[in-house]
Amino acid sequence: MKKKNTKPGQTDNEVLKEIPLACIDETAATEFMEKQRWGEIPACPHCGDTDVVKVMGEDGKRNKRYLWRCHGCKKQFTVRIGTVFEDSRIPLRIWCYAFWKACSSKKGISALQISRECSITYKSALFLMHRIRYAMTEPKQKEKLQGTVEADETYVGGKPRHHQTKIEGIKRSIGRGTKKTPVFAIVERNGNVRTKVMKKITVETLKEELIKNVELSSRLNTDDFPLYRNIGKPFDGGHGIVNHKIKEYTRGEDNTNTVESFFALLKRGVYGTFHSVSKKHLHRYINEFAFRWNARKIDDGMRVQKAIRSADGKRLMYKEPISKTA
Numbered sequence: 001m002k003k004k005n006t007k008p009g010q011t012d013n014e015v016l017k018e019i020p021l022a023c024i025d026e027t028a029a030t031e032f033m034e035k036q037r038w039g040e041i042p043a044c045p046h047c048g049d050t051d052v053v054k055v056m057g058e059d060g061k062r063n064k065r066y067l068w069r070c071h072g073c074k075k076q077f078t079v080r081i082g083t084v085f086e087d088s089r090i091p092l093r094i095w096c097y098a099f100w101k102a103c104s105s106k107k108g109i110s111a112l113q114i115s116r117e118c119s120i121t122y123k124s125a126l127f128l129m130h131r132i133r134y135a136m137t138e139p140k141q142k143e144k145l146q147g148t149v150e151a152d153e154t155y156v157g158g159k160p161r162h163h164q165t166k167i168e169g170i171k172r173s174i175g176r177g178t179k180k181t182p183v184f185a186i187v188e189r190n191g192n193v194r195t196k197v198m199k200k201i202t203v204e205t206l207k208e209e210l211i212k213n214v215e216l217s218s219r220l221n222t223d224d225f226p227l228y229r230n231i232g233k234p235f236d237g238g239h240g241i242v243n244h245k246i247k248e249y250t251r252g253e254d255n256t257n258t259v260e261s262f263f264a265l266l267k268r269g270v271y272g273t274f275h276s277v278s279k280k281h282l283h284r285y286i287n288e289f290a291f292r293w294n295a296r297k298i299d300d301g302m303r304v305q306k307a308i309r310s311a312d313g314k315r316l317m318y319k320e321p322i323s324k325t326a
């Protein structure tokens with residue numbers, strides 16, 4: 001019989017109490033993942049049936065592969081099926097550890113750290129972390145941001161190109177006007193962030209993102225970058241501009257402090273934890289930071305649960321990353 005899993009998962013305290021053991025013991029890790037994914041009602045990932053049983057070994061313990069059997073479709077399954085860790089050979093205890101670290105460290109955790117701390121190859125760690133970042137990618141939201149909404153862009157990325165640094169007398173430009181990759185972020189004050197790695201920053205591309213993500217009744221706040229000058233016209237709440245050039249950071253209720261805090265966190269992560277991030281993978285890291293930002297009001301344990309639950313159903317859409325760069 002099909003039942004919808006409406007049961008809540010574990011509480012924050014329960015998650016935090018169980019996760020240390022789940023990071024060192026494979027059975028504990030499997031049962032931990034099962035609880036986070038299914039709550040109290042395990043369901044067959046093939047057909048959704050909840051008439052399922054654990055396969056037990058002769059010793060009365062769980063089968064070595066942690067199999068379940070479904071009475072509905074007669075197939076076997078494990079907690080890995082239909083998730084980002086489906087065809088991974090990496091033990092679930094390492095997945096637990098990586099999920100925990102990725103959810104509880106403000107600046108994220110790098111594949112290099114995971115590789116060292118869990119004694120797995122860098123390549124495996126990179127693969128694992130990219131999958132966790134993919135799990136953390138939030139689905140497209142129908143609801144738009146509203147109220148006071150701050151927008152800004154920043155530039156993230158590698159070192160300037162070789163020939164640029166070689167020519168003496170040419171000042172290395174930072175930010176706007178460099179070869180770095182532009183990232184646009186829109187933040188609802190006291191709410192969520194939406195981010196986008198941009199190919200090009202123009203009035204049109206910025207406007208398109210704003211209209212796509214923000215209710216027209218909102219009030220827009222930006223700095224005085226010329227491209228933003230007329231961009232607030234569609235918004236009924238008006239457009240408040242702060243003039244950074246004259247060191248004005250707030251004008252009445254208008255400011256861009258929230259979106260700047262998000263970028264500060266992102267940059268501390270990109271340069272402090274990951275050291276550098278290739279353009280190709282940048283969106284993954286940004287998704288990770290957006291996930292943590294949007295889940296900042298819930299506790300670490302609940303954030304772990306949210307991330308693991310988000311791993312569900314992502315198996316098929318996932319393309320393997322090329323593991324040359326981090």
Ligand SMILES: [Zn+2]
Nearest residue numbers: 044047070073
């Ligand atoms: Zn089934």
